[in-house]
Amino acid sequence: MKTEKWMEAFTQIKNEWIEEFVRTDQAAEQKARKTGRRTVSLGRWMTVAMNVAATAVVVLTGIWLFNQSQKLPELSTGGVGTEDLYPICFETEADWVDYEAALEKIAAERIARNAEWVLEDYDPERDSAAWLDVCLSAYYPWTRWDLLAIEKLRKARSGDSAMLPRYNDEAFKHSQMKWSSNDGVRRAFWLSMYSTAFQSQLGSSVRIDYTYLEPEAYLYPDLKADASMPLKEIVDTLGAAYGKKCSSVRVSLGDRTVDALTRRSGDNGENCIYYFLYDNVLVRISAACGNDALEAWMAALTFQRK
Amino acid sequence: MSDLQINRTDAEIIALYLERDEQAIAETDLKYGSWLLVVAYNILHNYSDSEECRNDTYLSAWNHIPPDQPQVLQAYLLRLTRNHALDRWRLLHRSKRISPEAMVPLYELENVLQDHPAEAKMDSAAIAEGINDWMAAATPRQRYIFLSRYYCMRPLKDIAERTGLSVPGVKKALAKIRQELKERLTQAGVSL
Numbered sequence: 474m475k476t477e478k479w480m481e482a483f484t485q486i487k488n489e490w491i492e493e494f495v496r497t498d499q500a501a502e503q504k505a506r507k508t509g510r511r512t513v514s515l516g517r518w519m520t521v522a523m524n525v526a527a528t529a530v531v532v533l534t535g536i537w538l539f540n541q542s543q544k545l546p547e548l549s550t551g552g553v554g555t556e557d558l559y560p561i562c563f564e565t566e567a568d569w570v571d572y573e574a575a576l577e578k579i580a581a582e583r584i585a586r587n588a589e590w591v592l593e594d595y596d597p598e599r600d601s602a603a604w605l606d607v608c609l610s611a612y613y614p615w616t617r618w619d620l621l622a623i624e625k626l627r628k629a630r631s632g633d634s635a636m637l638p639r640y641n642d643e644a645f646k647h648s649q650m651k652w653s654s655n656d657g658v659r660r661a662f663w664l665s666m667y668s669t670a671f672q673s674q675l676g677s678s679v680r681i682d683y684t685y686l687e688p689e690a691y692l693y694p695d696l697k698a699d700a701s702m703p704l705k706e707i708v709d710t711l712g713a714a715y716g717k718k719c720s721s722v723r724v725s726l727g728d729r730t731v732d733a734l735t736r737r738s739g740d741n742g743e744n745c746i747y748y749f750l751y752d753n754v755l756v757r758i759s760a761a762c763g764n765d766a767l768e769a770w771m772a773a774l775t776f777q778r779k
Numbered sequence: 780m781s782d783l784q785i786n787r788t789d790a791e792i793i794a795l796y797l798e799r800d801e802q803a804i805a806e807t808d809l810k811y812g813s814w815l816l817v818v819a820y821n822i823l824h825n826y827s828d829s830e831e832c833r834n835d836t837y838l839s840a841w842n843h844i845p846p847d848q849p850q851v852l853q854a855y856l857l858r859l860t861r862n863h864a865l866d867r868w869r870l871l872h873r874s875k876r877i878s879p880e881a882m883v884p885l886y887e888l889e890n891v892l893q894d895h896p897a898e899a900k901m902d903s904a905a906i907a908e909g910i911n912d913w914m915a916a917a918t919p920r921q922r923y924i925f926l927s928r929y930y931c932m933r934p935l936k937d938i939a940e941r942t943g944l945s946v947p948g949v950k951k952a953l954a955k956i957r958q959e960l961k962e963r964l965t966q967a968g969v970s971l
Contacts, residue, residue, distance in 0.1 A: 476885045476886070478903050479885050479903075479906070479929070480885065481903035481906075481907075482903040482906035484865075484907075485903065485911075486910060486914070486930065487914070488850075490911070490914050490922060490926065491851075491857060492851040492854040493919065493922065494857075494922065494923060495851060495853040495854045495857060496851070497919065498927075498941070499853075501923070501941035501942065502941065
């Protein structure tokens with residue numbers, strides 16, 4: 474209550490004080506930079522020491538994880554607490570097949586449903602580019618995670634034990650990273666992993682209930698807010714060509730090609746939001762590099778619009 | 780897109796906005812991008828969200844200049860970034876996904892406003908008026924420390940580096956500021 478009052482009050486501070494503040498801040502920052510040089514040497518040594526320590530921790534952890542992966546996983550017979558989710562495994566070949574098939578099926582259905590939904594509903598005379606952005610943003614993560622899970626399972630089945638979909642594996646960690654800005658993704662991924670763990674620990678065949686994943690869950694609040702962005706014009710056609718680096722990212726809009734102005738990237742550079750300018754309209758596009766499904770979808774959209 | 784110029788003045792950047800030249804955003808990012816990121820980060824304590832706030836700031840600036848013609852671009856961008864960061868903070872706070880470090884500076888102000896009787900003024904406008912009055916009477920250094928901590932939510936160490944004070948020195952200055960502010964707000968009958 475008090476915090477909220479203070480926050481509101483501070484937004485009403487007179488402009489002259491804010492302007493004075495930024496002027497002082499510029500000068501203070503320059504001064505701090507100059508005086509800070511004396512401590513650079515110590516800072517550098519500390520950084521080096523920390524890096525060495527961090528590297529040692531990573532190497533030791535890697536060795537430990539490798540050793541762990543060589544052991545046969547022991548299934549818990551107790552409750553399904555967090556500690557029980559590690560390690561996750563499947564008991565039979567049929568479990569793998571079932572799980573993979575389930576993921577592929579849901580991914581295919583999702584692709585078809587979303588593409589159909591967007592193409593049917595999108596009206597350039599009526600809908601803003603922001604709306605299109607919401608559709609794109611809402612659509613991509615689910616497919617991305619499905620495809621990632623499928624890929625990991627394929628590798629796991631091919632004998633790469635390090636790729637077993639563990640509770641604390643890379644993909645899950647990544648989904649945790651997305652937690653702060655993307656509730657839906659984490660929840661979906663978590664549910665699917667949790668469900669998998671639950672099923673495998675009970676020793677039953679894998680069956681995942683995707684009824685959790687209703688379309689409403691896609692539209693998390695911050696994207697809903699984007700739908701009301703005051704964009705004045707509509708982007709006629711969208712097509713995308715993704716590069717691995719930001720500098721190479723560009724989008725073809727009609728007969729023009731524009732470079733991305735800036736982006737917000739995911740921690741591994743795969744989930745990105747790009748900002749483009751087209752006829753004085755700032756367009757925000759969410760994309761997943763290497764996501765064939767998304768690219769195919771966007772290509773279809775471009776084709777449809779032409 | 781032409782090459783970015785690191786030495787562009789604010790007036791030149793604003794002119795780009797007014798001409799609807801898309802270079803304006805790139806120039807803004809070049810000149811103030813990292814500073815704005817830190818502004819958002821000090822409120823949210825999350826890199827991804829802060830980056831998004833910065834991008835939202837560019838979008839707002841693009842959409843509002845014109846008609847807006849800011850006198851001091853950095854101050855204008857600061858307000859925008861702060862507002863976006865606070866909106867996001869509220870969103871995350873509601874869903875209990877906010878870092879516990881966020882908004883710690885404002886908790887220091889808890890005792891400045893006392894729980895008080897019904898006749899006391901409770902609205903944020905009255906508090907703002909009290910703050911503005913106190914600012915007018917304060918020294919520039921006090922204003923800088925105050926806004927650094929409670930407007931920009933900066934860590935004490937950052938403020939110490941910028942002001943040349945020690946961290947205990949900053950704490951002492953803030954304690955004095957809070958006391959003065961409390962007296963002024965109490966005199967004006969402002970409380971919660």
